[in-house]
């Protein structure tokens with residue numbers, strides 16, 4: 001059973017050598033005798049997610065650290081090979097929390113959803129039809145409470161979550177601007193996802209000025225994926241009673257000393273509402289989300305771009321690629337053919 005494991009805890013920017021590939025001699029294909037509420041799965045796709053960096057640190061910053069030498073855990077799509085769980089039977093497909101390995105035993109799964117719709121790419125359940133989709137849905141509709149005609153800004157906009165938020169915002173009749181870290185991604189935002197405007201933040205020495213140029217009348221909604229200097233620039237450009245969904249702050253995850261925000265007075269004087277959230281808190285809305293997202297996908301009203309790597313051996317480099325922006329779209333690893 002091939003596995004991807006953390007070799008040592010990380011401070012600063014993670015390196016591929018902080019992770020290792022382990023191959024165990026034995027492969028378990030059945031739930032052990034007497035183990036209740038368990039499934040034995042064959043992992044098909046694994047999701048590379050920024051929060052996993054938090055788990056590579058020794059300290060528990062909200063997410064518990066990974067166990068050294070044990071397979072990483074994270075979101076994936078899997079096939080059930082054996083089950084003692086009343087909701088799953090052999091042959092079922094599911095997405096949720098699994099291990100970074102070929103086969104996983106999942107006992108009393110906390111986050112596992114049976115996949116009922118297979119007329120879409122199965123890999124989408126690591127992205128638009130899985131956790132990133134729920135993140136976009138909860139963050140945009142529940143936290144940002146959008147109204148038609150509002151001005152929406154999304155950072156890290158071409159990624160797993162951002163590309164969905166942008167398309168939701170367009171479907172809601174908003175004016176949408178995104179930023180990303182390369183020309184290729186900026187083109188994707190404008191030409192594939194239908195953003196009204198986009199810019200490469202790496203080529204903008206003055207982010208406040210860049211946002212002023214894109215939003216002469218200010219920003220109503222900011223979908224925050226990046227933090228740091230970007231948040232400072234956004235706060236200066238927010239409109240009265242604007243909303244900020246604090247989804248993530250990827251610019252901070254690898255810093256040994258995290259940056260502060262320079263001027264929070266904008267929140268007071270402009271009556272801005274800023275709220276952090278975690279997708280998992282909203283999983284009770286998953287059926288409602290699917291009802292909306294599946295038709296959009298099937299009718300081509302939403303497109304989804306993935307960046308797919310082959311094989312568990314590519315796990316370490318794939319996971320790290322999201323912290324340098326090498327990924328173009330949702331980064332995932334194929335473990336086994338469907």
Ligand code: NDP
Nearest residue numbers: 050159160161180181225247248249250251277278279325
């Ligand atoms: P992405 O697919 O967007 O990949 C991460 C991207 O972030 C990179 O491609 C890169 O794009 C950008 N990035 C990396 N480092 C930096 C940096 N130092 N400064 C600015 N941008 C950087 O990931 P996701 O869509 O999965 O995640 C986006 C955000 O949403 C993250 O902050 C993540 O933590 C958060 N998140 C939160 C969830 C929640 O429940 N609250 C759930 C899922 C995600 P670029 O080329 O544009 O720089």
